[in-house]
Amino acid sequence: MQRNLARLELVLLAGFMVVALGLGYWQFFRQDDLIARPTNPRVAEEARRVVRGKILDRTGKPLAENVPTPGGISERTYPAGGLAHVVGYHSERFGNSGIEERYDEYLRGSRSADPIERTISSLLHRPTVGSDVVLTLDARIQQSAVEVLGGQPGAVVVLDPKTGAILAMASAPTFDQGDIDDRWAALVGDAGHPLVNRAIQSTYTPGSTFKVITAAAALDLNLVDPRAKFRCVETMRIDDLQVDCKNHAHLANVDFREAFAWSCNRTFALTGLELGTERLALADGLRAPFPWQNQLGRSAQRLEEYAGRFWIGRQVPFELTVEPGQLKGGGEWYPSLLAQTSFGQGELAATPLQMALAAATIANGGAVPAPYLASEARSPGGATSTFNRGGGTLGQAISSRTAQTVNEMMVLSVDTAWGKPAAIAGTKVAGKTGTAEAGAAGSTPHSWFVGYAPAEDPRVAIAVIMEHRGSGTDFATPAAGKVLQRALEVYHR
Amino acid sequence: MPSIRAARPRWLELVLLAFPILLLAVGLTTIELARGDAPDSTDQAQVAALAIALFAVHCWLTLRYPSADQVVLPAASMLAALSMVMVARLEPDLAMRQALWVGVGSAALLGTLVILPGVSWLRQYRYTWAALGLALVLSTFVFGIDPNDSGARLWLGFGGVHFQPSEVLKILLVVFFAAYLDDYRELLTLSSVRVGPLSLPPLPYLTPLLLMLALALGLVVMQRDLGAALLLFGLFLAMLFVATGRITYVAGSLAIFVLGADLLYRLFSVVKIRVETWQDPWATASTTGYQLVQGLTALAAGGVFGAGLTYGYPEYVPAVHTDFMIAAIGEELGLVGSLGVVGLYVVLVHRGLRIAIQTGDSFATLLAAGLTSVVGIQALVILGGTLKLIPLTGVTLPLLSYGGSSVLANYVLLGLLLAVSAEPKRQVNAA
Numbered sequence: 001m002q003r004n005l006a007r008l009e010l011v012l013l014a015g016f017m018v019v020a021l022g023l024g025y026w027q028f029f030r031q032d033d034l035i036a037r038p039t040n041p042r043v044a045e046e047a048r049r050v051v052r053g054k055i056l057d058r059t060g061k062p063l064a065e066n067v068p069t070p071g072g073i074s075e076r077t078y079p080a081g082g083l084a085h086v087v088g089y090h091s092e093r094f095g096n097s098g099i100e101e102r103y104d105e106y107l108r109g110s111r112s113a114d115p116i117e118r119t120i121s122s123l124l125h126r127p128t129v130g131s132d133v134v135l136t137l138d139a140r141i142q143q144s145a146v147e148v149l150g151g152q153p154g155a156v157v158v159l160d161p162k163t164g165a166i167l168a169m170a171s172a173p174t175f176d177q178g179d180i181d182d183r184w185a186a187l188v189g190d191a192g193h194p195l196v197n198r199a200i201q202s203t204y205t206p207g208s209t210f211k212v213i214t215a216a217a218a219l220d221l222n223l224v225d226p227r228a229k230f231r232c233v234e235t236m237r238i239d240d241l242q243v244d245c246k247n248h249a250h251l252a253n254v255d256f257r258e259a260f261a262w263s264c265n266r267t268f269a270l271t272g273l274e275l276g277t278e279r280l281a282l283a284d285g286l287r288a289p290f291p292w293q294n295q296l297g298r299s300a301q302r303l304e305e306y307a308g309r310f311w312i313g314r315q316v317p318f319e320l321t322v323e324p325g326q327l328k329g330g331g332e333w334y335p336s337l338l339a340q341t342s343f344g345q346g347e348l349a350a351t352p353l354q355m356a357l358a359a360a361t362i363a364n365g366g367a368v369p370a371p372y373l374a375s376e377a378r379s380p381g382g383a384t385s386t387f388n389r390g391g392g393t394l395g396q397a398i399s400s401r402t403a404q405t406v407n408e409m410m411v412l413s414v415d416t417a418w419g420k421p422a423a424i425a426g427t428k429v430a431g432k433t434g435t436a437e438a439g440a441a442g443s444t445p446h447s448w449f450v451g452y453a454p455a456e457d458p459r460v461a462i463a464v465i466m467e468h469r470g471s472g473t474d475f476a477t478p479a480a481g482k483v484l485q486r487a488l489e490v491y492h493r
Numbered sequence: 494m495p496s497i498r499a500a501r502p503r504w505l506e507l508v509l510l511a512f513p514i515l516l517l518a519v520g521l522t523t524i525e526l527a528r529g530d531a532p533d534s535t536d537q538a539q540v541a542a543l544a545i546a547l548f549a550v551h552c553w554l555t556l557r558y559p560s561a562d563q564v565v566l567p568a569a570s571m572l573a574a575l576s577m578v579m580v581a582r583l584e585p586d587l588a589m590r591q592a593l594w595v596g597v598g599s600a601a602l603l604g605t606l607v608i609l610p611g612v613s614w615l616r617q618y619r620y621t622w623a624a625l626g627l628a629l630v631l632s633t634f635v636f637g638i639d640p641n642d643s644g645a646r647l648w649l650g651f652g653g654v655h656f657q658p659s660e661v662l663k664i665l666l667v668v669f670f671a672a673y674l675d676d677y678r679e680l681l682t683l684s685s686v687r688v689g690p691l692s693l694p695p696l697p698y699l700t701p702l703l704l705m706l707a708l709a710l711g712l713v714v715m716q717r718d719l720g721a722a723l724l725l726f727g728l729f730l731a732m733l734f735v736a737t738g739r740i741t742y743v744a745g746s747l748a749i750f751v752l753g754a755d756l757l758y759r760l761f762s763v764v765k766i767r768v769e770t771w772q773d774p775w776a777t778a779s780t781t782g783y784q785l786v787q788g789l790t791a792l793a794a795g796g797v798f799g800a801g802l803t804y805g806y807p808e809y810v811p812a813v814h815t816d817f818m819i820a821a822i823g824e825e826l827g828l829v830g831s832l833g834v835v836g837l838y839v840v841l842v843h844r845g846l847r848i849a850i851q852t853g854d855s856f857a858t859l860l861a862a863g864l865t866s867v868v869g870i871q872a873l874v875i876l877g878g879t880l881k882l883i884p885l886t887g888v889t890l891p892l893l894s895y896g897g898s899s900v901l902a903n904y905v906l907l908g909l910l911l912a913v914s915a916e917p918k919r920q921v922n923a924a
Contacts, residue, residue: 005735008866016873019876022876023835024832026789028796033793035790042809
């Protein structure tokens with residue numbers, strides 16, 4: 001039987017050898033594969049045990065932080081309201097959004113300003129503590145922005161035009177990040193789209209606020225003397241399009257600045273159509289053959305060029321994804337479309353952030369400030385890694401001389417014309433109102449305002465949109481004035 | 494009868510026994526420290542209890558069986574100590590119970606050595622053992638309970654203590670097979686009935702043996718205890734081969750096994766589900782494949798060096814403190830730990846078969862071979878199932894899984910093995 005026993009041992013040991021190889025296969029060769037599968041609950045489990053880093057505003061006020069619960073697992077809370085879109089939510093089931101998503105690696109501690117500290121604490125099985133992320137937002141300005149929206153659909157973007165630091169970004173209607181798990185289905189199904197960050201994810205017809213860009217193009221191309229008066233009372237007709245001259249009924253003779261301040265659609269339709277010519281012909285009495293008839297392509301090309309410099313229809317580089325919008329749809333240019341586009345209608349679509357950047361560009365001497373939200377991350381041990389010091393630009397859109405002229409025109413608008421409700425006692429405000437026709441015929445227009453203050457040395461720039469609320473001067477403009485005033489009180493660079 | 498021989502020191506065993514005690518002390522302390530608790534008195538009690546139990550067995554062996562194998566007890570104790578550590582890690586409420594069972598098991602081992610009047614005494618009652626084993630399994634049909642919601646009524650309960658008769662059945666069957674095969678070994682080896690080119694075993698002599706096997710298999714299969722069925726069949730094959738050395742018998746039995754397995758596959762949905770789950774557990778990762786997928790994921794999560802005691806998530810694996818203990822060991826102690834466990838089983842199998850080879854009596858040889866095969870095959874069945882090498886069937890991981898009857902049965906098994914090893918050795922040149 002000895003030989004039989006030896007053979008039995010061989011068989012059993014072969015079995016254990018196969019088992020050992022099996023262990024090596026699963027524990028070594030298939031390790032990464034199995035860990036990465038959704039059937040592995042450890043990733044979520046680790047995430048739950050991480051003491052997630054705080055999200056702080058520029059003054060150090062917590063916008064998101066983890067509070068210990070009796071169960072030993074800490075709970076994410078959002079002590080400052082009105083920031084659901086920018087700060088975002090953090091959900092085991094539905095993932096992250098906003099800053100919670102963009103800087104998740106730092107917040108959950110998988111990346112750190114101090115990799116050595118991170119490695120040591122992981123080797124010692126210390127609970128992972130994420131880095132704090134410091135934002136450029138100011139909770140006080142944000143609160144003011146949320147208040148002026150009053151829960152009605154719309155958005156407010158406030159930034160420092162010199163540095164690009166976003167000081168406030170409000171979107172209404174909003175939601176409560178704290179109970180995203182319970183209310184998910186209702187939020188997703190809500191016709192008001194509360195989960196959408198309208199400041200960057202919604203594109204709107206910009207209306208007359210776009211005249212900032214049309215005017216900047218004409219002035220930068222030196223096609224018009226801004227102080228030359230011309231008679232402007234006629235209604236004009238471009239193919240099927242009728243453009244009334246009604247915004248400055250009390251003024252028969254205007255100059256380019258006044259036409260801008262009073263938001264004359266006729267003047268800006270002509271400006272756009274004639275961008276390709278040597279000199280703008282804006283006075284009444286235009287008859288066929290029109291000056292633009294052979295220059296339409298050149299005019300359109302120049303408008304496209306300047307709109308592009310202001311990042312209309314282009315993806316603005318930003319920490320959160322910004323919708324690019326469009327100057328026009330896929331079709332060809334035709335006279336009435338170019339005319340409408342030039343005063344902010346037609347097929348134009350832009351996000352509130354893009355329009356805020358347009359105002360900030362004028363405030364910044366013609367350079368487009370690169371917008372940003374997070375300035376730095378701070379590791380638990382105190383090491384910092386800087387994301388952005390501010391002051392970056394997305395290119396020079398227009399000359400500083402042109403910017404200076406547009407600045408004067410925007411000041412004129414707030415001092416004397418439709419922009420008046422944005423005025424602040426003791427401070428010069430520059431701005432442009434907008435009343436954008438959008439949606440079904442006859443529906444209430446969007447109310448817009450873009451601007452900045454103080455005009456002579458701008459600290460804050462703003463864009464306000466209130467969906468289907470009425471004229472720009474009646475709603476968005478006074479609201480912008482309030483937010484600008486609050487921002488100037490609290491924000492010093 | 495064990496004759497009283499002069500006591501001789503068993504230095505190797507004494508030195509080796511320090512390791513399981515050290516393992517237990519270090520393991521329990523690590524768990525307390527990782528949890529942020531101070532080592533408490535229950536830990537010290539567990540370490541002391543294991544030390545006392547092992548020392549008692551060691552002393553008895555030194556006094557009465559100085560020539561008994563010196564590696565089996567330490568190797569088995571390493572597994573027992575690891576079991577106590579892992580149960581304390583996985584189910585702290587059961588830690589003292591498991592410690593108690595190891596203590597009771599050691600007492601049973603000692604009791605086996607003390608009471609057993611000699612290995613050959615066992616063979617006299619071969620049919621009694623067999624009948625007793627079958628009666629125990631049969632009784633689960635009437636009195637069986639399912640305390641762990643495993644889906645099968647495999648346990649008997651006495652005053653809060655649950656007891657799994659199939660654990661006893663396997664030992665009783667080893668004794669019966671060893672006795673029967675020893676009686677008919679020569680007949681089975683030498684004579685055969687020739688039918689054409691085939692040489693068949695002399696069936697009349699095999700009948701009681703096969704009847705016994707069929708009864709045992711029939712009972713456990715009816716209980717849906719497929720793991721036990723696989724174990725008993727593997728045990729029969731191993732012992733038949735050791736006794737006769739006839740590959741044809743083994744091949745024939747395997748053919749019958751394949752037919753039987755195919756029949757079961759058609760007959761019982763549970764068998765079909767097990768096979769399908771084995772083929773692709775990820776297809777049903779949240780239902781029937783859950784345990785297997787979570788077990789493999791735990792092993793993968795452990796990697797080579799493991800997450801460290803208490804730093805993994807083995808609680809996601811169902812039955813991790815019983816059948817799937819290797820998943821928890823793999824996750825927290827890594828490939829290093831899981832291969833260590835395999836290494837301990839290899840040592841046990843090697844020493845067990847060495848005992849079988851060295852013993853002078855052919856019944857004792859078959860007995861030792863059978864007992865060793867039980868440990869080896871049972872470990873292979875559950876490890877292979879956990880690793881997706883074979884369809885998963887539930888049996889405990891010998892000496893590692895939590896569970897009173899399993900621990901107790903395995904300690905009695907060790908006692909018998911040690912008793913065989915103390916029998917007079919085979920004479921050199923004795924054919």
